[in-house]
Amino acid sequence: MKILIRGAGDLATGIASRLYGAGHRLLMTEIEVPLTVRRTVALSRAVYEGRAEVENMTGILARDEQSAQEIMDAGDIAVMIDPEASSRKWFCPDVIIDAILAKKNIGTKITDAPFVIGVGPGFTAGKDCNCVVETKRGHTLGNIIWSGEPIPNTGVPGNVAGYTIERLIRAASDGLLEPKVKIGDYVEKGQIVAVTGGVPVYALMTGIVRGMLQGGVEVSKNLKIGDIDARAEISHCYTISDKARAIGGGVLEAVTGFERMKDSFAVVVLAAGAGVRFGGNKLAAFIKDRPLYQHTLDRVGAFGSFPAYIVTGSEEIAEEAQRRGITPVWNRKPELGISRSLKLGLKRAAEDHPDLRGVMFSVCDQPSLGVPTMQKIFNTAARHPGSVVCAGNGTRTGNPVLWDKQYFQELMGLSGDEGGRQVMRSHPEKMRVVQTDLEELKDIDRKEDILEAADLPE
Structure with missing residues (x-):
């Protein structure tokens, strides 16, 4: 690479x-x-x-x-x-x-x-x-x-042969550095090892000079300009x-x-819900000074090696996603349930990238979901082919969910508003749960949820 x-x-x-x-x-x-x-x-x-x-x-x-x-x-x-x-x-x-x-x-x-x-x-x-x-x-x-x-x-530098701060050679004054010893030289405690800005610099310990800045450079007072190694192994000066x-x-x-996982997975964001319980377009509602859907787009942007899609019926969301390199997939009939969005996204991802090992489905209304949780799901899926990997807390499972390619056909047979849980119940032995905080699993269903999410730390 x-x-x-x-x-x-x-x-x-x-x-x-x-x-x-x-x-x-x-x-x-x-x-x-x-x-x-x-x-x-x-x-x-x-x-x-x-x-x-x-x-x-x-x-x-x-x-x-x-x-x-x-x-x-x-x-x-x-x-x-x-x-x-x-x-x-x-x-x-x-x-x-x-x-x-x-x-x-x-x-x-x-x-x-x-x-x-x-x-x-x-x-x-x-x-x-x-x-x-x-x-x-x-x-x-x-x-x-x-x-x-x-x-x-x-x-405080790490302990090497019983010494920490004493190992360092620091500039005594602002000005040009004039080394008085070379890398590999053996020095005694109290010996002058350099002059900075006309002021002598003394060794704080006995050992071999393992490092020293090149002469003639401008340095500031207390800048680290060299180090001493009590082990006195000359080979240490010239090896990593x-x-x-x-x-x-x-x-x-x-x-x-x-x-190993580069180009192996795709991300499909489901963002076509009608927001019935919310009473309007919840994905455009503002949380922490920006629309809810933008939090999801930010997270997806952290995984630039994976093709990304967003299933939506919103012109605003589609335009913003496309600007960020995320491909919009249109769903004009959200009333047919989440399974329709899932199948539209999966079909497009599989057609564009027939060699995919799996697809992660993420909903667009989880403002507290963290990039590390998504990363851990990808890591787990890469190590355990054939699995269904999701976020969860204890025995509770939630989104995102990453499906291995062997489940694509079953997912394409879904209908209604239950989504992939129908397939999960058929393969409990294949489930792997990445444990995360409960707050990350919460989605926005009601207007009150917006207020609660706004109070959470970044």
Whole structure:
């Protein structure tokens, strides 16, 4: 697959190593003056040296689209100066990985690519990205987070050989950096290791200099400019770290899972109900400053690798869906029941994509349904072919529901207003329930439900 990695520092390079070894096509983006401390094991070095070799990879600086494509065609990794990752517009990546490690999200959106991965603090799975990979040293390092956030940044580096904050070399003053030691040098506690803005910087511990910024760069006071490793293994200065490999393993797992289900499923949103109990067009009712149906369209937009359809009789909904790349399917007779909408959507999806492994049906009036719940349903269906997977809480089941292709024929035989529950009852042994909060399962039936939903947190 085509993968864009934002950032090319040492941890991003560890991620690239895993993906490159798996045969993916890689483009990495950087700022004009990378401040990578462990630069001997970072492809960001290509920005100021033209090329960088790390283990079995070569990163080459690309000046434009053509040179980047040529570099990747030759089997190497293209590195571009592109802080905004605007190259995604012509590269059209399958996956974007934000590995800038800024401890905050500085612009990545879940809709930037079919699958988006955040690395470290600052990202929320299901909001900024499809998943986040944990970067804090410890038992959860490299874990994939499908819902919520990773461990917050503490400002204290991980413990290596009994040292934490002492490992860091920080600028003593604003100004130009003048290193006094090289990466790989052995230093003693109290030794001058650099000068910043004319002020000496002293080592806080004894060990090997594992990282140091390039000389001549402008730094600010307290900026991390280097690090010291008490283990004093010279090979550690020139090989990808255990931490970077663990994070890279988590990213590779997430990418591989996505690759397995890419183009396998479709999403069909059912939005043709007459709103009888509501007493009007409930999908146009406002919740949190926008129409109810737009909440559903936002969620569907998080899964750009899957074709999406919306069954509706509303011109407004159809136009907005089409603007977002979601195909409208018309149902002018909603009074014939939800089964009609289900069959219209399924028929169109199966005709357009005959190789689908399954279809997720989602109703359009669940304002609190979360992207992580939908993601978990897709993940479960990918791992358990032949299943019917739905959201639920305890023994209660609800929407969305993902149907394996083996049930398509039965679904096409439905009639009336009960929908797929008729088929579910025939296959209880095939049901798999993704547990979620009760609020996510609630739909809007009455006008009072709008007021209750408006009070719920985002």
